Amino acid sequence: MDNLYRDFILEHYRDPHNKGVLDPHDLHFADSNPTCGDEMSMTLLLDGEKQRVADVAFDGRGCAISQASASILTDELRGMTLDELRALDPKEVIENLGVPIGPARLKCALLSYKVLQGAVIGAEARWPDEADVLAGGSAP
Amino acid sequence: MDNLYRDFILEHYRDPHNKGVLDPHDLHFADSNPTCGDEMSMTLLLDGEKQRVADVAFDGRGCAISQASASILTDELRGMTLDELRALDPKEVIENLGVPIGPARLKCALLSYKVLQGAVIGAEARWPDEADVLAGGSAP
Amino acid sequence: MVIEQQRADVFDGAALRADFPVFDRPHRSGKPLAFLDSAASAPKPRAVIDALSDAYGHHYANVHRGIYELSEDATARFEGARAAVARFIGAPSEREVVFVRNATEAINLVAYSWGRTNIRAGDLILSTEMEHHANLVPWQQLATETGATLEYVAITDDGRLDLDDLRRRLAREPKLLAINHVSNALGTINPVAEITQLAHDAGALVLLDAAQSVPHMPVSATELGIDFLALSGHKMLGPSGIGALWGRRALLEAMPPFMTGGSMISKVTLAGTTWAEVPLKFEAGTPAIAEAAGLAAAIGYLEGIGMAKVRAHERFLFERAWAALSDIGGVRLLGPASPDEHAAVISLVIDGIHPHDVATIFDGHGVAVRAGHHCAQPVMARYDLPATTRASFYVYNDLDDIERLTDAIHATQRLFGTA
Amino acid sequence: MVIEQQRADVFDGAALRADFPVFDRPHRSGKPLAFLDSAASAPKPRAVIDALSDAYGHHYANVHRGIYELSEDATARFEGARAAVARFIGAPSEREVVFVRNATEAINLVAYSWGRTNIRAGDLILSTEMEHHANLVPWQQLATETGATLEYVAITDDGRLDLDDLRRRLAREPKLLAINHVSNALGTINPVAEITQLAHDAGALVLLDAAQSVPHMPVSATELGIDFLALSGHKMLGPSGIGALWGRRALLEAMPPFMTGGSMISKVTLAGTTWAEVPLKFEAGTPAIAEAAGLAAAIGYLEGIGMAKVRAHERFLFERAWAALSDIGGVRLLGPASPDEHAAVISLVIDGIHPHDVATIFDGHGVAVRAGHHCAQPVMARYDLPATTRASFYVYNDLDDIERLTDAIHATQRLFGTA
Ligand SMILES: Cc1ncc(COP(=O)(O)O)c(C=O)c1O
Numbered sequence A, B: 001m002d003n004l005y006r007d008f009i010l011e012h013y014r015d016p017h018n019k020g021v022l023d024p025h026d027l028h029f030a031d032s033n034p035t036c037g038d039e040m041s042m043t044l045l046l047d048g049e050k051q052r053v054a055d056v057a058f059d060g061r062g063c064a065i066s067q068a069s070a071s072i073l074t075d076e077l078r079g080m081t082l083d084e085l086r087a088l089d090p091k092e093v094i095e096n097l098g099v100p101i102g103p104a105r106l107k108c109a110l111l112s113y114k115v116l117q118g119a120v121i122g123a124e125a126r127w128p129d130e131a132d133v134l135a136g137g138s139a140p
Numbered sequence C, D: 001m002v003i004e005q006q007r008a009d010v011f012d013g014a015a016l017r018a019d020f021p022v023f024d025r026p027h028r029s030g031k032p033l034a035f036l037d038s039a040a041s042a043p044k045p046r047a048v049i050d051a052l053s054d055a056y057g058h059h060y061a062n063v064h065r066g067i068y069e070l071s072e073d074a075t076a077r078f079e080g081a082r083a084a085v086a087r088f089i090g091a092p093s094e095r096e097v098v099f100v101r102n103a104t105e106a107i108n109l110v111a112y113s114w115g116r117t118n119i120r121a122g123d124l125i126l127s128t129e130m131e132h133h134a135n136l137v138p139w140q141q142l143a144t145e146t147g148a149t150l151e152y153v154a155i156t157d158d159g160r161l162d163l164d165d166l167r168r169r170l171a172r173e174p175k176l177l178a179i180n181h182v183s184n185a186l187g188t189i190n191p192v193a194e195i196t197q198l199a200h201d202a203g204a205l206v207l208l209d210a211a212q213s214v215p216h217m218p219v220s221a222t223e224l225g226i227d228f229l230a231l232s233g234h235k236m237l238g239p240s241g242i243g244a245l246w247g248r249r250a251l252l253e254a255m256p257p258f259m260t261g262g263s264m265i266s267k268v269t270l271a272g273t274t275w276a277e278v279p280l281k282f283e284a285g286t287p288a289i290a291e292a293a294g295l296a297a298a299i300g301y302l303e304g305i306g307m308a309k310v311r312a313h314e315r316f317l318f319e320r321a322w323a324a325l326s327d328i329g330g331v332r333l334l335g336p337a338s339p340d341e342h343a344a345v346i347s348l349v350i351d352g353i354h355p356h357d358v359a360t361i362f363d364g365h366g367v368a369v370r371a372g373h374h375c376a377q378p379v380m381a382r383y384d385l386p387a388t389t390r391a392s393f394y395v396y397n398d399l400d401d402i403e404r405l406t407d408a409i410h411a412t413q414r415l416f417g418t419a
């Protein structure tokens, strides 16, 4: 679908926000999308109370969708509490992308979400259930 | 196929020739048709030179086709040499039955042949290849 | 003999034949086909055949990995079929449904994967004397390889499971009870909910071979309380080459894969491999894609009738057939007489005539039945029979088929002079 | 870019599209379908779809055990399909052909049955760096379970098997070499006859994963000299849910069964079981009956064209596609450049654009390609790529598809600003 590749998606891909590795950091996780081999890591720095996100960065290689999704997602995280991160709805991540994501690209769009979940739960997170995430009817 | 069940087949079934067990005997073998559970044994008595069949009997339970086939086959064996028995063509066994045998009943018709082969080779014989035996075009 | 045409059932089986092309085909007997071998495999309605043609013609591509329209379409239909199976058998989640070739593979999968991980020397596995070979031989193999003991729950003279014998054997704390819901050789319906309760109380898991029940009656894995369920698509009007294993998610997740290869992996390196999530972990390689769509169509066809009605229809035919057959001299019937305990699968013996002869002669009358051991040789041994003749009924059967059956028996007895 | 329409090949691929209903179906791109993913699974010609409908509608019953017309008919067609497969792959006898679900199951069958009986701790098994997961993971599992060593023959930078490395590893006397004929990730055609000679000289058996060769070129198991061959029906225009294992008869006969149940037994008692003869010994339960007929129809369709012509057609398309793609800046091609060593399967990398994005954008242009690791993650690791885009060709492809492909690449590069 060409209309996945709106200008702002391509801009995020070419010029991703929050790309890199935070050093020092409080949380770190790396995961991959087994269907395409994309790898992504995320580092988070917390505030003094270790409650809220002070800074965040992601790193790794991937497609435009996974990179743009990570770029857009990480922009939203500063100031959020760990509980808020854990409660994040994958549907919202998809909606925030602002382009129609079908089942074939869902894992690309959710890789950043999965890595983030891994970072906050301290273990590999499951892929969200396709049926749940696409139920909103955002499939093309 | 009703025309399998000609009167002479049913007569052989009701009144089989050479039924029973020879005691003493020179050769003995028992085998079964795994698809229907029929079991058959054969005993053969050889002549003084242990070359030719002096007497033969078969025993066991089975369908009309396997019983008639054994009855008809055993009628033919007296006086034959062991080499002749081993060279017996399963096609002839089918032809001697005188009724059209299709693939579904081939094992019934050839059980006696297989038991006889077992007796003369002293080990379980293989089922003849269906394609070979039916090639004659006797299939319905 | 003419069977009285008053009906107490719920739909007209003969009318459904119009949906099944096989009944239009000319048969060499010159007679219409009285098909009484559905327990072996069922004919297919046009709805299933058309669903296959449509799936192959317009929605076919490999599933799961394709980023293009056709593959997304094929994947959605394949996963939709999984959901249909889950709904049809009352499974809590479609993620617990593994597509396999047939019930046999479903049982082998459990024997290999669960069995090789959980069964140790000295363990006890229970099966029963009434099982199909598919639910016997894999357990024999498992017992042989692991040094476990395999025992068979006894059956009664009238073909019911001996519940006292079951209780005695359960007291020795088997790890698993592998049992069929409906016996294909006897027609017996086992009281599975009650049996499962007993087995669970004794700490045993229950694997249900539902190959003969799911096609013919409402079955809910949840309500029965079982742990694994095996079924075959081809016995429920669906395509050949597809079946399903259902298992409780926690069990499936703890099990290692059975076959390995594409689709079932998470990450492969030359040094080693990690597995995909359930159910993909158990589906190595390209699955029976269009056949899954065909199975969903078969489920749709059966749901269109309603499984309670299917069961009522078959119960009615069973009662009529049992009564009619009981009236014929020289005919013995196997299995329980009560329609509560007996599906529309009737194993019979005609005195003095071998089942192979029976089936051949019936074929000449256009009546298709099965003759043999029905892949249940221990049942034959139990009743000291070489084989039986089996007539089994389904949605397209009706009273006329019972008449054709009884007529064929009379004709056969006349031919053999045993009438 | 317009590709010159002068042709050096043998038939008109575009004209064959009329035989395949999928090309009539409307696609959401609004454009005709340029299907370049046949290496994953092939569309079906009407001849196959109709053969399936006919098999299900008029010739369907369970096979092997039925004594009535329909079952005899179904059995004859099923065994006829086995003979067709044997003929198609140059097997000495159809009794050496085992029907399975797919190539993956064929390989697992050998790994379980032959492997568990013949491989001991310390033994060496060889596979290669270019294998599909189906020909890697089963051997990893076997090695892990038995304590054997699994090594991978190296591949060269241009994707050919490193024959020196093969010789070195063969010198250590492996028991088995498991190798693909054509790599689905690189397109490489391996010199199997030569490799088999080397392996046999070293005392190793050769299992050939022919999933990507049998559909596309004449293959003779006898001429290649191999010991086992695995194939999938769905990649050769046939149905899903059916594939075949061929093995030398003596090997198959010496192997224990893999799955157990009905049809594959000789005699079952509660105390133990004996097995049916090859190939039935390996076909537990009800097989993919109608799918076998469909596979025979696919073979008939391919034989109607002639496999030498199929190969010539694809070789022509490969040469044209390779040349056209090589001309595009920012595009890198994997695998050997010679058409003698490269099937019509081209893995490519477009600089700066991820294959997943490529495939999605191509889909918008009606061009279906595969993006990913192609179930060959070690190949990706070897070339340090996360994934590639793969275009694969078959009988219905032609020069217009190459043009669609190159146009789509240009459009993608423009969209990403990398043109
Ligand atoms: C080289 C090769 N081997 C094996 C396979 C596995 O085939 P299937 O998924 O049909 O078992 C494939 C399919 O992609 C393949 O390309």
Ligand SMILES: Cc1ncc(COP(=O)(O)O)c(C=O)c1O
Pocket (backbone or CB within 6 Å): C039, C040, C102, C103, C104, C105, C132, C134, C135, C180, C182, C183, C184, C209, C211, C212, C232, C375, D262, D284, D285, D286
């Ligand atoms: C009770 C029962 N279990 C298992 C099976 C095996 O089914 P399949 O051959 O489809 O694997 C059958 C089929 O006859 C059956 O009747």
